[in-house]
Amino acid sequence: MNDRRKRQVLKAATPLLQPGERIEFTGLAKTGTVSVKRQVLTSTLVGVLSAGTVIATVQPRPMYLVLTDQRLIFLDGATTSGRPGKPLMSLERGLLAAAPLAKALLGLGLKTVLTVQGEPEGLKLVFPPAFKAGGRDLVARLRSAA
Secondary structure, X not given: OOHHHHHHHHXXXXXXXXXXXXXXXXXXXEEOOOOHHHHHHHHHHHHHHOOOOOOOOOOOEEEEEEEEOOEEEEEEOXXXXXXXOOEEEEEEHHHEEEOOOEEXXXXXXXXXXEEEOOOXXXXXXXXXXXXXXXXXXXXXXXXXXX
């Protein structure tokens, strides 16, 4: 992440911090999954409406990640300006664990699954090629789910 974008993320996250809470990491990841059914429906609908002249794809939502010494904060990354948007969720750091990193997207990106203690399903994070180093850093800072 470039310095300008990092400053924007820090500026957006600072008002959300508790007294004494420190930011340790910022990054970007595509969060969640998109079902095959939704991908097929979307591409079919757009193809029919555009008479085959437009192709549409559905991807997981990009989110800025802010890891503090107490929690992991997710900020909207799907804004038109690319700047961090409103806070979407916050997870207590002590309840999180990260699966080992694996290759994603034809081996260009990296992916992991965050597990939250007490929750049956994990949260998939995919780090695009430009943010792979951030993915490694985040997973190294969280306890292992392996």
